[in-house]
Every structure is written in C-alpha cells, then in structure tokens.
Amino acid sequence: MGYEIIIGLEVHVQLKTKSxxxxxxxxxxxxxxxxxxxxxxxxxxxxxxxxxxQSFEYALKAALALNCQIADFTKFDRKHxxxxxxxxxxxxxxxxxxxxxxxxxxxxxxxxTKRVGITRxxxxxxxxxxIHPEEKESQYSLVDLNRTGMPLMEIVSEPDMNSPEExxxxxxxxxxxxxxxxxxxxxxEKGTLRCDxxxxxxxxxxxxLGVKSEIKNLNSFKFVSKALAYEAKRQAELLEKGERIIQxxxxxxxxxxxxxxxxxxxxxxxxxxxxxxxxxxxxIDEKWLADIRKTMPELxxxxxxxxxxxxxxxxxxxxxxxxxxxxxxxxxxxxLKAKEQNVTLASVTNLTLxxxxxxxxxxxxxFSEFTRKVPPENLVSLANELDKKTIVSTMSGVxxxxxxxxxxxxxxxxxxxxxxxxxxxxxxEPIIEEVIKNNQKIVADYKGGKKSAIMALVGQVMRASQGKxxxxxxxxxxxxxxx
Amino acid sequence: xxVDEKQIDHIxxxxxxxxxxxxxxxxxxxxSKILEYVEKVKSVDINKIEPLVHTFDQHxxxxxxxxxxxxxxxxxxxxxxxxxxGFFKVPRVIE
Ligand SMILES: [Zn+2]
Numbered sequence: 001m002g003y004e005i006i007i008g009l010e011v012h013v014q015l016k017t018k019s020x021x022x023x024x025x026x027x028x029x030x031x032x033x034x035x036x037x038x039x040x041x042x043x044x045x046x047x048x049x050x051x052x053x054q055s056f057e058y059a060l061k062a063a064l065a066l067n068c069q070i071a072d073f074t075k076f077d078r079k080h081x082x083x084x085x086x087x088x089x090x091x092x093x094x095x096x097x098x099x100x101x102x103x104x105x106x107x108x109x110x111x112x113t114k115r116v117g118i119t120r121x122x123x124x125x126x127x128x129x130x131i132h133p134e135e136k137e138s139q140y141s142l143v144d145l146n147r148t149g150m151p152l153m154e155i156v157s158e159p160d161m162n163s164p165e166e167x168x169x170x171x172x173x174x175x176x177x178x179x180x181x182x183x184x185x186x187x188x189e190k191g192t193l194r195c196d197x198x199x200x201x202x203x204x205x206x207x208x209l210g211v212k213s214e215i216k217n218l219n220s221f222k223f224v225s226k227a228l229a230y231e232a233k234r235q236a237e238l239l240e241k242g243e244r245i246i247q248x249x250x251x252x253x254x255x256x257x258x259x260x261x262x263x264x265x266x267x268x269x270x271x272x273x274x275x276x277x278x279x280x281x282x283x284i285d286e287k288w289l290a291d292i293r294k295t296m297p298e299l300x301x302x303x304x305x306x307x308x309x310x311x312x313x314x315x316x317x318x319x320x321x322x323x324x325x326x327x328x329x330x331x332x333x334x335x336l337k338a339k340e341q342n343v344t345l346a347s348v349t350n351l352t353l354x355x356x357x358x359x360x361x362x363x364x365x366x367f368s369e370f371t372r373k374v375p376p377e378n379l380v381s382l383a384n385e386l387d388k389k390t391i392v393s394t395m396s397g398v399x400x401x402x403x404x405x406x407x408x409x410x411x412x413x414x415x416x417x418x419x420x421x422x423x424x425x426x427x428x429e430p431i432i433e434e435v436i437k438n439n440q441k442i443v444a445d446y447k448g449g450k451k452s453a454i455m456a457l458v459g460q461v462m463r464a465s466q467g468k469x470x471x472x473x474x475x476x477x478x479x480x481x482x483x
Numbered sequence: 484x485x486v487d488e489k490q491i492d493h494i495x496x497x498x499x500x501x502x503x504x505x506x507x508x509x510x511x512x513x514x515s516k517i518l519e520y521v522e523k524v525k526s527v528d529i530n531k532i533e534p535l536v537h538t539f540d541q542h543x544x545x546x547x548x549x550x551x552x553x554x555x556x557x558x559x560x561x562x563x564x565x566x567x568x569g570f571f572k573v574p575r576v577i578e
Contacts, residue, residue: 017548024551033569037559038551044562054548075536082499084573097536131570132577142570145559270497280541 003201003239005232006209007167008159011174012152013184014126014192015058021125021151022049022092029190033144041149043088049278051076055151056123056282058183059099060292062153063121065177065299068103070289075281076123079271084143085128093154095273098122099284105157105177106301107169116170117158126150147191153184159198159209164228171195171224176300180325188220195224200245201235210235211245215259217252227252231259303328311335311345320353326367327352334376338383347383355397359404373404382410390414392421395467423470425477428461431469432477435460446482454478486514 020027023040040047063070077095103118128145132138155174161167175186175193186193200212215231218224230252235245250259298306304318307328313321322328331352338348356379360370382399385391391399391414402413414420422428435457436443446453454475461474491507491514502510553559556569565572 019548019550024546024549025553026550032556034556034559034571036553038553042554042559050544050546052548053545056545080497082497084571084576130576132575139575140565140567140572141575142567143573144570270493272497275536277537280539280544281536283542 002204003210003232003236004204005162005164005228006159006200006202006212007161007164007228008198009157009161009167009170010196010198011155011157011171012126012194013062013155013174013178013186015055015151015153016182016184016192017052017054017058017151019052020149021052021055021123022149025149027150029192031146033146036146037148041087042145049092051279051282052151056099057292058151058181059121059123059153060284060289061181061296062155062178062183063100063103064289064293065181065296066100066103066105066118066121066155068100068118068121070100070284071097072285073097073281073283074099076276076279077273078276079124079273081269081271083127084141085130085145085148087128087145087148091125091127092276092279093124094122099282105170105173107166107173109163109166109169114160114166116160116166119156119158121153121155124152124154126152159200164225164232167197167228168221168225171221173300176323180297180300182325191219194219197224197228197231199228199231199235201232201239210239211247213245213247213259214249215252216249216262219254223252223254226257227259230257234259297325300325307332311349313345313349317349317353321349324367326371330367330371330376334379334383337377337380341380341384343380343384344387347386348380351379351383351386351396351400355400358397359401363404370404373407374400378403378409385410385414389421389470391419392462392467392469392471395419395421398467419468421470422465422468423473425473428465428469428474428477431461431464432474432481435464436478436481443482454482486511486518490514 078090079093080090098120101120128148131142178184200210249262
C-alpha cells in the first residue's frame with residue numbers, strides 16, 4: 001500500500017534583540033554561565049516583567065512577512081510546568097489569543113511552488129540550558145540560566161508538507177525571510193532556530209490523518225531531512241506489518257541515525273494556563289502595522305523575480321545571489337552603477353559569483369568585511385576593465401584579491417603590476433616561437449590532424465606570459481605559424 | 484464538587500510533591516471545600532459580560548530594548564541550595 005507523508009513543523013526562532021524579553025539582561029551567545037541573569041529572569045519574588053517593544057515589533061514583522069492575520073488584541077499567559085530550566089515554574093507564553101494566526105509561506109521544490117499554511121505565530125520567553133554530566137554515576141544536572149527570558153517566537157505550520165524535502169525547503173525559506181527581516185540569525189548550531197516535527201502517514205486516497213509522532217532534537221538542517229525520512233520509513237514498516245503507530249515523542253539520535261522513543265514522563269501535560277497578571281494586554285492598530293510595514297525590506301522571493309526581469313540575470317544566478325540580503329544588496333548596488341556607466345551587467349554578476357565568493361570562502365570572512373574593502377563602485381570599475389579587455393578575464397581573480405588586501409582600485413593595480421593584456425604581435429612572437437620549439441610533440445599532433453592540440457599550445461603561451469597574453473590573438477598567431 | 488484521591492495525586496505530581504495517606508485525606512476535604520466555595524461564582528449570569536483578561540484598564544506597556552546591568556554570578560547563585568563551577572546544581576533530570 002502506498003502512503004502519503006504528512007508533516008507539520010513547529011519552529012522556534014530566537015529574536016535578535018539587545019536585551020531579553022522582559023528585562024535588560026544581555027542576549028549574547030557564549031557568555032560564561034549564569035552571568036546574564038537578573039532578578040526578573042531568575043524569577044525572584046517581587047519582580048515585574050515589562051515587555052521589550054523591539055521583540056514585539058520583530059515578531060509583528062515576521063508574522064506580516066508570513067502573511068498572517070494580526071490580532072487587534074492580544075495577551076500573554078502563564079504556562080505552568082516544573083523543570084529546573086524554568087526558574088519561575090511557569091513560562092510566559094501566549095495561549096488562546098496569539099498575536100497572529102492564519103498565514104502562509106510559499107515554498108519551491110523542484111521548481112514548483114507550494115503553499116504551506118501557518119497556523120499561528122506567537123511570542124514567548126525561552127527557558128535555560130540544562131547540562132547532564134557524562135559520567136554515569138553523577139547524580140546531578142547543571143543549570144545555566146543565561147538563555148532564560150530570551151525572546152522566542154513560535155511558528156506553527158499546518159500539516160501541509162508531504163516530504164522531507166518540502167520540510168527542508170520550508171525551513172530554508174523561513175530562515176531566509178527572518179534573516180532578510182533582520183529579526184533573527186536563525187543559526188541552528190547556536191540554537192537560534194529550533195525545530196520539532198510532527199509526522200504521520202496516510203494511506204493514499206484516504207481522508208483521515210494517521211497517528212502522528214512528534215520528533216525532537218533536530219539540531220541541523222541536515223538532521224531534519226534525515227530524521228523525517230527515517231521516521232516515515234519506520235512508520236511505513238510498522239503499518240506494513242499490521243502494527244499500530246503509537247502517538248509519542250521521539251528523539252533523533254544522530255550517532256545511530258534513528259529516532260527513538262522518549263519514554264520518560266511524557267504523559268499528562270497539564271499546563272494550567274491563565275492570563276499573566278504581571279503584563280497588560282496589547283492592542284494593535286492599523287497605524288502601528290503600517291509603520292512596521294514601512295520598515296520591511298523586499299522579501300527574497302519577490303526580489304528574485306524582480307532581479308530576473310530588471311537585470312536579465314538567470315534563475316540560477318538570482319537564487320545564488322539572494323541567499324543573503326547583504327550579498328544581493330551589494331550586487332544590486334553594483335548592477336545599478338554598471339547600468340549608469342554602460343558596463344556589461346554579466347561582467348558584474350560573474351565577478352560576484354566567481355572571484356568574490358572565492359575570496360569569502362577562502363578567507364572565511366563575513367561578506368560585510370568584503371564590502372568594506374571593495375565597495376560596489378570598485379567592483380564595477382574592475383568589470384569595466386574586463387569589458388575594455390584591458391586584462392585577460394582569467395586575471396580578474398588576481399586583481400580582485402589585490403583590491404581586497406590593499407583596498408586599491410583595479411586601474412592602479414593593473415598599472416602597478418603591469419597586468420595589461422598583451423595583444424602586440426611583436427611582444428608575443430618570441431614567446432610563441434619558444435613554445436613551438438619546446439613542444440614538438442604537440443606540434444606534430446596538430447599537424448597530424450589533431451586540431452584541438454592547439455589549445456595546449458595556447459595554454460603554454462599564456463603561462464609563459466604570466467596570464468597576460470590575449471588568448472584570441474595567441475591562437476591566431478599560432479595558427480599562422482603552424483599553418 | 485468532590486475531589487478524589489486521584490486528583491490529589493495528579494496535583495501532587497504536577498507540583499513534584501509527595502503526600503502521605505494522612506495528608507491526602509486532609510487535602511481531599513480541604514480541596515473539596517475550596518472548590519464548593521468557588522462553585523458559587525457559577526451561579527452568576529455572565530452571558531452579557533466580556534471576559535476580563537486584566538484588572539487594570541491599561542494596555543501596550545513596553546520598555547525600550549536597552550541593556551541594564553545583570554547580577555554578578557556570585558549574587559545570582561547566592562540563594563542556590565547547591566552550586567558548582569558557576570552552575571546551579573540540581574538533582575539529575577534525564578530527558
Ligand atoms: Zn534578566
């Protein structure tokens with residue numbers, strides 16, 4: 001029997017505010033344990049939490065970008081449970097009146113667009129971090145409360161995804177949007193994006209959903225796909241054997257590459273929600289939303305379509321260039337300048353996709369560092385030199401490397417280092433004669449009818465000229481010599 | 484409304500508490516009385532009343548996103564029954 005995979009995702013995104021959600025503590029990652037805590041986030045008696053306005057506006061921004069309906073009235077609630085990572089014994093969260101609901105996110109898988117429903121987006125505070133010492137005999141756990149009270153946004157999707165690939169695309173798109181908005185880094189390794197998944201199988205053609213399992217501990221984008229694929233297979237095998245699926249929480253075990261049942265004290269959740277009396281409710285009016293909309297950038301999908309029509313770049317180029325807002329912001333500034341100066345747009349995009357990315361990857365630097373050293377107008381002037389054929393196109397990497405390290409312009413570097421393309425017959429002839437003399441075998445191949453052998457000779461001339469010879473001219477002269 | 488032992492056990496489990504049989508008997512009586520008392524509220528007709536989520540007629544109370552000094556680690560840990568290496572130390576919890 002064939003099954004359809006049904007996946008819903010619950011994603012937690014940590015918002016990138018300077019201070020925590022209800023107090024002024026720092027939010028930086030990697031601080032020494034229990035150094036970013038105060039009476040409010042420690043839940044000491046008699047303190048009063050006050051909502052960080054930035055965290056609320058970031059959340060509104062995110063919900064608008066996810067096409068959500070925004071509630072005109074919302075409030076916070078206490079969700080009660082006892083666990084050592086939660087010093088107050090309740091988490092401030094949102095229960096029956098989340099600030100937003102009923103949105104959607106369009107994802108692309110295999111070139112096809114699919115709409116995934118967003119059930120709700122709400123705001124809550126994060127809990128602390130627990131460490132369980134490795135040694136078996138240790139009878140204790142350790143608690144670091146630095147993360148307690150960080151602003152956390154929960155995004156719940158509808159069970160609209162039908163493959164691990166779709167779930168992966170949803171997460172990728174979500175991350176991209178949050179980073180464009182600047183509301184979160186969405187770094188799974190650092191825990192600023194966390195994902196739980198619900199997965200069930202439904203016999204093809206049937207309407208009712210099967211029993212679902214909830215999968216936790218999906219700590220990287222790669223794990224998400226792997227864990228979901230594993231879980232779908234596990235459930236299918238059980239069903240094939242005529243066994244039942246139990247509704248349960250399962251943990252992804254990366255070492256063993258399996259999901260395993262979390263048999264602990266799951267059972268009777270009873271969160272005893274009630275309205276948080278320490279926080280007044282929030283009213284959201286159209287004026288406020290309009291102000292927030294004004295601060296929102298063009299979102300990745302819209303930007304891709306516009307770039308393709310406005311600059312005639314390919315789908316592939318648009319996809320690569322828009323992965324990070326800072327990269328496309330830089331490239332687009334360069335493209336606009338190129339248009340003004342009649343520089344070929346393809347020269348600019350080829351530079352970004354080639355030598356620029358190479359520098360970023362090789363030097364392991366942030367893109368912002370690159371833009372500081374090579375502003376867009378400098379990149380355009382290099383593209384201009386390529387257009388004018390002042391240098392051989394393969395030299396662009398060498399020039400750009402130097403532009404990045406010295407901050408000099410392309411023109412100056414080309415001049416100082418004498419990198420101009422050499423097309424002069426008199427300068428090239430001696431090199432060509434030398435190469436022919438030293439490569440008699442290749443020459444014989446060529447004369448014997450193997451016409452492609454000439455490219456090996458062109459390569460030799462290029463090398464001998466330190467990459468500066470005009471390849472077309474070299475080929476032309478070689479053909480004449482050997483003809 | 485009568486509370487039974489199962490409910491007392493549930494409430495104890497949620498609060499990570501252990502009661503003796505003797506205590507449970509006392510609590511059954513006390514809890515039942517409290518609930519009976521509160522039951523009276525149900526006799527009020529609230530059909531035309533909007534639910535109240537907060538007793539103050541205020542909304543949109545925010546603070547700017549600014550940092551304030553935190554406690555020192557020594558201060559933060561000073562009330563902890565047990566601590567080690569800058570951490571709060573608690574009975575082992577396993578997920
Ligand atoms: Zn704090």
